[in-house]
Amino acid sequence: MLHSPACERNQQPILELLCQWLPPAARVLEIGSGSGQHAIFFARTLAGLQWQPSDRRETLKDLAERIAMEGRVGLAPAARVDDPLELDVDQTDHWPEQRFNAVFSANSCHIMAAGSVENLIAGAACVLGSGGLLLLYGPFQDGGVHTSASNAAFDAHLRSLNPSMGVRDAQEIGRWAQAHGLRAKADQPMPTHNRTLIFQRD
Template structure:
């Protein structure tokens, strides 16, 4: 859920939006996903933003069916623009809002379980209710045992000082919206545990970000 900007660059699909941060962090995130994502299965991306991650990851992980989602119509239009000439395993975006269960995919019937859920840079630019909803969604929809929840972004950690850049970022987020801000990793892990999602790995990423991996018990 990086900030989006309109672009009319010749190399980009007409109508697509672009996120410089998404382009920068795609390669290191993909490295982690390749190591831990199932070779085959269904992946749900929550808060897919511009759709660049969805396209890059679907191309790099041809064995999975990648379904992006975003509550923003502008973002979904951009995802559609990126996927226009994309691979067949990149599916149409869903209008999913993590904080609103009424928008979630059905949990009953055929093909309702997901092998992995991926979400980047949502927790700090949304109310805490969105993270709560994400955990409930993952707890209900991930195939168990072993279904993967992969989160990317900056977090506070009780045993480590906050980097100056992340501290400044946190202040700027709260100035824009008091309900935003960097979340404590421990709070996120406690929330995951309440939905039978077990924290299995913390991966240090560039620019003081983390990948947090959870598995369905």
């Protein structure tokens, strides 16, 4: 099974943030679920949570394995983790018809090409109900400036692997969100120079 040490480090601070922002019994679509650890961890704590994990086809088998093994027992009362969806943000026909209270994605914006991040935002705006939230966790630049030396080094490393990857700019993300009808609500600092950018559908 896929395993992410980063998820183990960031899951508790992200959980605390979700407790603060999600409505009770929220229905959440996760983009780029990866190992599925976040889905399981949050659904073990948040009563009534309905979590829809998703990822691209190449990751789906491993993700589905974890959800099948860990997502059916030991969850908080009335919490549910659905079978993962195949969802590539660049494929308009992959986005579900249902409406969600929130779209969440962790550490995916710097892996996706910039155009895919805009597609993520556009897709999220379509599946969010009125007042729904988009929450993007990860490292972000500010107006082209890195917020730490470690983020700058990480960005250089990503770009050396693949020039289309890289730590995204929070201000640019804010402009894309606004263009798709999402209003900036918060920019929450998280441990180790990460942030969660939160937007709301009007």
